[in-house]
Amino acid sequence: MTAMIERINVLIRYKDLLRELVVRDVKLKYRRSFLGYLWSILSPLLIMIVMTIVFSQMFDRGIDNFPVYLLTGSALFEFVNSSTHMAMYSVLDNSALLKKIYVPKYIFTLAKITSSVVDLVFSLGALVLVMLVTRAHFSLYMLLIPVVIVQIYLFACGLGFLLSAANVFFRDVQYIYNAFTTAWMYLTPIFYPIEMLDKMEWVRWIITHLNPMYYYIQHFRDLILYGRFTDPAIFWGGWLFSFIMLFFGLFVFKKTQDKFILYV
Amino acid sequence: MSEEYIVDVDNVTIRFNLASEKVDNLKEYFIKLIKHELMFQEFLALKDINLKVRPGEAWGLIGTNGSGKSTLLKAICGILKPYKGTIRTVGTIAPLIELGAGFDMNMTARENVFLNGTVLGHSRKFMQEHYDEIIEFAELENFQDVPIKNFSSGMQARLGFAIATMVKPDILVVDEILSVGDYQFQQKCYGRMNEMLQGGTTLLYVSHDINSVRNLCNHAIWIDHGVMKKSGPVEEVAAEYMSNNR
16 A cells, blocks of 8 residues: 555656656657647548548448548547557667666656647547538537546556567567557458448457457447447446556556666 | 665675577567577676765765676666665665756757756756756856757756756765866866765765765775675775776
């Protein structure tokens, strides 16, 4: 118990560092680009337009508002994809610093995920824009969006801790994870409806039982696209995935962090 | 442990894994696992080191290159964990192991002051209060909003030193950092370190310049290949170290 309090105190002591690191990431990302922060909105918008043109012909049946359907899925997936990829390098990239000064190592991983969340929130601007253009219905259920964001944030933190620790010991993780996320993207109903997989029973089973992204995206779409509370199974399943991932990631990170310095 | 020591290094051994090649990919890991070659070729950077420092003392760490001086400093700062033994410290530590570690080259001096200050564990508010003082000491008034990739190494070192020594720490850990920077700034740094010593700060100082160790420190520990050769008053240890190296 005292160890727990001690850890929370350390986090409080370094909260300003976390803030500085997040501000740095957000600031540097668009420094020297002409449109700056607008890119956070423009970039998902452009990708959405391309994907809508390509895929709406194929999968349009059964999807009411394809642009919004696509954007809700891709915004969340893109967040997990980019945040965990950046988190994976967070310990290695700061190795020079970790060799010189004592800093809680998880701060760097946490900062990467957190700055990606800031990006995710910006990109919701694109979503609102598309909803306005397609005359989608705005419901009060949208006020529950932060719940999904918290769920997916905890999940990404856990995955980030796991990857950043693993990457210190085995650099192969980078390449494996690249392939893994590609497969993961196709196994997540981002641009196709889950019903399309009815004929492939086992694939559908895997997605709806083992793919956390399915839970978060379904939850997100229920709130935004369909204007309703999500299914309790989706809701609690999402929390379950979040906490399992978070605790597993923290556990691995904590177990191995004292050895980082010998490998970085 | 008796409370009178501010740094208590007790029988500390630090181990590195010097495996002939670093195994950092899975394929090799499995091959070596199967061949039973995954042995640790261990290397003890420090062997059973004892160092007891009372508040207000200034200790110099001397020894040849690769003798483990910096390793000991890193262990005291908490960067390395001892393999055996314990290290206890009381109070705040200002580590000056490398000036400006953690600077982001793309950011301006102003942004880096806040970034580096929070890396050292200070709050943002605290940094705001001391911002002017830091810039003044580093003599960078005209370059506050310039990205520090455009700074000379001396300018960066000045900024790093100013940030690290702005606070009056209980323990100041210095590892041969003053070789950069011009003579005038070096004198300014020694001045500030002396000031801190007068104010009761404990100093741990690594340098190859035996004269600066003699000037700053009252005690010294001589480490040779990870083993403590001698510790005690600075003159005795320095004299023996010098005669041994002749």
